[in-house]
Amino acid sequence: AQKITQTQPGMFVQEKEAVTLDCTYDTSDPSYGLFWYKQPSSGEMIFLIYQGSYDQQNATEGRYSLNFQKARKSANLVISASQLGDSAMYFCAMREAYLSGGYNKLIFGAGTRLAVHP
């Protein structure tokens, strides 16, 4: 069964420093996608970055990059130059194999709460 594990319930980082949030996954499907979402205290789910299993290069989006190590089944999120506004809950998710009708559901990890200190 597909599974996402985020082993860090909480993380602290100093403003302007880089931080890595860990995510490991388990799947037997050769085709899958990995997502990171940010959930601030206001509650909305904000898409950050996507990595496909066949993508050759690690995904990057501004200050966010995904350290994709396929053999280790890890997809860690790296936030460079942390800002106070980065304080939030971060979720790693995996697009599962197709359900009925071709729908791909997302399987979420339990999340990591990041606190950025000035």
Next chain:
Amino acid sequence: NAGVTQTPKFQVLKTGQSMTLQCAQDMNHEYMSWYRQDPGMGLRLIHYSVGAGITDQGEVPNGYNVSRSTTEDFPLRLLSAAPSQTSVYFCASNPGQGAKTQYFGPGTRLLVL
């Protein structure tokens, strides 16, 4: 574009009451879904739809019904609310198979007493 919209933002129900959570998207996405988020957990899939007139069950469907009469709307009905359904509910949409992102609504916080 408004993206994915949800109403209401917050609702309190008594056990046994029924209600409908509304969801709409204006991006012409074929795929829509409902997730719930419980404290300390990620989101879990309740129901999904791959197009108008087509719905199916997700991971935790019991106690919920859905219908999809138009591409834009995907309401979630609670038939007889229970305290275990206290949660935050997110509606989501995406363009279709293999999509590289999933667009989420702002969420509905539901409290069942």
